[in-house]
Amino acid sequence: MDNIDITQVTGYAPEDRYLATRYCQGERNVYDFELPLDVIPQIFTIPDPERPTLGNRRVNPDHAKGFARYVREHEDWVAPALLMRAPDIFTFDSKNILAGVSFGILGIPRSSRRDIRIIDGQHRILGFYYAVEDIARELDETRAKKTQADRDSQPELAFFWAKKLEELERQRRRLSTEHLGVQVLVETDQQRFEQMFFDVADNALGISGAVKVRFDSRKVMHRTLDAVMKHQLLKERVDLEQDRISGSNPNLLGARHVIDIVRSVNIGISGRVSRRQETELQEGVLVQRTLEFFDAIVEAFPDLAEMADGNLSGEDLRKRSVLGSSSMLRVLAGVYRELAEKGYSGDEITDLFRDMAPFMSAPIAASSPLLKLRSQVFTAGASAPTARAQDLRNLTDEIVSWIDPEDRPDWLQTK
DSSP states (O other): TTTTTGGGOOTTSSEEEEEEEEEETEEEEEEEEEETTTHHHHOOOOOTTTBBTTTTTOOOOHHHHHHHHHHHHHHTOOOOOHHHHHSOOEEEEEEEEETEEEEEEEEEEGGGGGGGGEEEEEHHHHHHHHHHHHHHHHHHHHHHHHHHHHHHHOOOOOOOHHHHHHHHHHHHHHHHHHHEEEEEEEEHHHHHHHHHHHHHHHHSSOOOOHHHHOOOSSTTGGHHHHHTTTTTTTTTOEEEEOOOTTTTTTSSEEEEHHHHHHHHHTTTTTTTOHHHHHHHHHHHHHHHHHHHHHHHHHOOOHHHHHHTSSOOOHHHHHHHHHGOHHHHHHHHHHHHHHHHHTTOOOHHHHHHHHHHHHHSSSSTTTGGGGGGGGTOOOOOOOOSSOHHHHHHHHHHHHHHHHTSGGOOOOGGOOO
């Protein structure tokens, strides 16, 4: 024992110690420090999807798993600090104070870790837990597969699993060397804690769908936005901030609606981009088909041609045509896609749209043939179809059937 430096034995220490700062916020002491990602689920209680944390909302496991995938797959990941609260269980050694901020060493008693509760960060904590557990499980499975490949004298397969092991080990190292900030507010009063949770949620400015599609360049659909917005119909008529386009808003669509149309014309009205498609879809192809769709509707519908020429605003279009509805434009995009997939030419699809043009007036009159549709998605006095997903799907299918002259309603017969 004389040759053993027992100060290096840390497993029996009564507390964990971190470099930290302490300052005052809202009459409370606040401690700021950083933790390695794989340590976070060791220090803090893992949120239970089946039992909401007192004073917090129920955690969504799918959202947490999505965050885990995000951190593992994207080395340039980013996330805000965890916001926690706790009674005054800490020790803090400090000799340096500058402008009200103390710099020192924070001690967190190991026996009191579970006294630290979450204000904001449930899904991040659960996500880091999933990431650590998934990597451990995948490492175990991959080692077994490599061992079997070596045993079966399959060098190519063994090489494949060896590369997989390297990637998993690299992810594990990242979780142990990359950090996330933690802010702990000292508060013992349950009522004040619940008020803190409300204040954080109430003062947070949510991000609109329009802003998401502008800045989330990881998704292939989102990357088409700038190119599609150059079409004559959309130029300077896309709201880059708002999701709801109505009233006096002069724009035709919001940025999110543009991406919805790109998706509908390329994937289908009910289409969702899978993870595999995310890597396989080509931006240029998506943009080209979308621009062809916009060309078709500008040629087919006089109101949209007038808008493309700069003689009609989005506000005025919404007053007189269902084409001012983003839902209706999505349906037309879905129709274009379905008919193109069936082998119909752009001219044939445009002709169908042209035949529909006289019946697009809004508000919908009691005598409008749109009220007779099987899909029953229009009501008298409305300026758009109902926007439920199944309603849009039904309307798309009904219009697609009209390409066959025998299936066209009497009121839509070509003159």
